[in-house]
Amino acid sequence: MKSQTLTGVLGGTGFALVLLTLWQGLLVLPPARFFTAPNAQRLFYLHVPSGIMAYLAFILVVAGSAWWLWKRDQRGDRLARCAAELGVVFGAMSLASGTFWMRAEWGPDIVMRFFSDMRLATTLAMWLLLVAYIVWRRQPDSEAVRRGAAIVGMLGVISVPLSYLSSRFLRSDHPVIVGTDDQDALAPEMRLVLYAGLMGFLLLFIALLRTRLELEQMQEELLTARLEGMT
Amino acid sequence: MAAALLLALLLLPTSAAEEVTFTDGNASVAVSYDPVFRAGEAWFIDLVVENGDGYTVEAEFAGAEPRSKKLPAGGSASFSFPGATFHGEAFNVPLELRLLHGGDVVDNVTVSIDVSVPPPSDLQWLWGGMTVFWMGIAGYAGWLHWRQAELRRQLESHIAAAPDGGQDED
Numbered sequence: 001m002k003s004q005t006l007t008g009v010l011g012g013t014g015f016a017l018v019l020l021t022l023w024q025g026l027l028v029l030p031p032a033r034f035f036t037a038p039n040a041q042r043l044f045y046l047h048v049p050s051g052i053m054a055y056l057a058f059i060l061v062v063a064g065s066a067w068w069l070w071k072r073d074q075r076g077d078r079l080a081r082c083a084a085e086l087g088v089v090f091g092a093m094s095l096a097s098g099t100f101w102m103r104a105e106w107g108p109d110i111v112m113r114f115f116s117d118m119r120l121a122t123t124l125a126m127w128l129l130l131v132a133y134i135v136w137r138r139q140p141d142s143e144a145v146r147r148g149a150a151i152v153g154m155l156g157v158i159s160v161p162l163s164y165l166s167s168r169f170l171r172s173d174h175p176v177i178v179g180t181d182d183q184d185a186l187a188p189e190m191r192l193v194l195y196a197g198l199m200g201f202l203l204l205f206i207a208l209l210r211t212r213l214e215l216e217q218m219q220e221e222l223l224t225a226r227l228e229g230m231t
Numbered sequence: 232m233a234a235a236l237l238l239a240l241l242l243l244p245t246s247a248a249e250e251v252t253f254t255d256g257n258a259s260v261a262v263s264y265d266p267v268f269r270a271g272e273a274w275f276i277d278l279v280v281e282n283g284d285g286y287t288v289e290a291e292f293a294g295a296e297p298r299s300k301k302l303p304a305g306g307s308a309s310f311s312f313p314g315a316t317f318h319g320e321a322f323n324v325p326l327e328l329r330l331l332h333g334g335d336v337v338d339n340v341t342v343s344i345d346v347s348v349p350p351p352s353d354l355q356w357l358w359g360g361m362t363v364f365w366m367g368i369a370g371y372a373g374w375l376h377w378r379q380a381e382l383r384r385q386l387e388s389h390i391a392a393a394p395d396g397g398q399d400e401d
Contacts, residue, residue, distance in 0.1 A: 037356065043356075043360045096360065096367065215375065222389065
């Protein structure tokens with residue numbers, strides 16, 4: 001019960017911070033300069049944090065997979081499995097919000113952008129890898145399935161940095177906001193609201209991951225109880 | 232009947248043009264304009280002249296540069312204000328219309344117009360993105376909640392169905 005309370009507090013605080021970010025981003029802050037679609041640009045306060053949470057999820061998939069491959073510890077496998085699901089959810093939200101923003105800012109040629117812009121292409125590839133991981137895990141559980149999933153999960157070692165750095169070093173029109181030397185690219189008050197959103201999303205992510213891990217544990221308990229009942 | 236009513240409603244003009252007429256002897260100049268100025272779009276004043284020669288129509292919003300048009304002896308003419316004349320919404324903005332002949336004002340009238348700011352077209356993309364976003368996260372959180380309740384119910388019913396009622400043997 002104590003664990004559930006903590007999850008509730010984390011989730012509630014995260015949700016409140018995201019609402020605060022939305023209020024500031026939609027109603028208080030002025031539209032950003034240098035964008036042809038100043039209203040759609042406000043999607044940025046959700047798009048950036050959800051994208052970073054998708055990266056975080058994939059990093060956890062890599063860590064969990066490596067842990068399982070090295071120690072054969074079930075906790076590593078469980079972490080990778082749950083984080084992959086969250087990665088698909090947050091990645092989908094980031095890709096969807098980015099697509100709406102892109103449609104307003106760059107025009108209707110959406111599909112071709114996913115092939116010609118390296119940030120979009122590598123992020124979509126990263127998301128599809130997470131989808132592949134989830135689909136692979138839909139098979140009946142076995143050592144071989146776990147090993148295969150862990151190997152797919154380890155591909156994040158390449159895909160996460162490739163996606164993150166693609167807009168800096170490869171051909172891309174995607175704006176660079178986080179971790180850039182050009183600190184004037186974003187007004188200080190907008191940066192502050194973005195960081196509040198990032199913190200809110202991080203807390204939401206942790207709360208959802210805890211819930212998902214708890215669910216996995218319950219599922220295993222139920223399976224064990226059923227097996228014991230049969231013997 | 233309903234279809235005819237709907238068609239009639241659809242065909243209704245959104246804002247009818249308003250008209251004022253200047254007269255000077257035999258000459259008459261009809262000035263028509265849209266009572267709503269849409270910021271960002273050019274705003275036109277149309278003129279129809281009868282038996283006039285050497286007349287000029289001048290229009291001036293308070294605090295803005297006046298615009299004028301030298302009229303032909305007969306027929307129609309028009310001139311416009313640029314869409315950037317106004318940026319924000321405003322109501323009952325006075326517009327002074329003057330008829331001049333030989334540089335002298337022979338007639339004038341002040342009318343009121345409203346300034347409307349149409350919503351930017353990218354708003355639909357903002358709300359589309361927001362809707363997909365929140366449906367995604369709410370759907371996932373809802374599924375987690377439902378699955379958790381379902382598993383808890385299954386675990387409880389399994390424990391209750393156990394021969395010892397879920398009690399440890401020791």
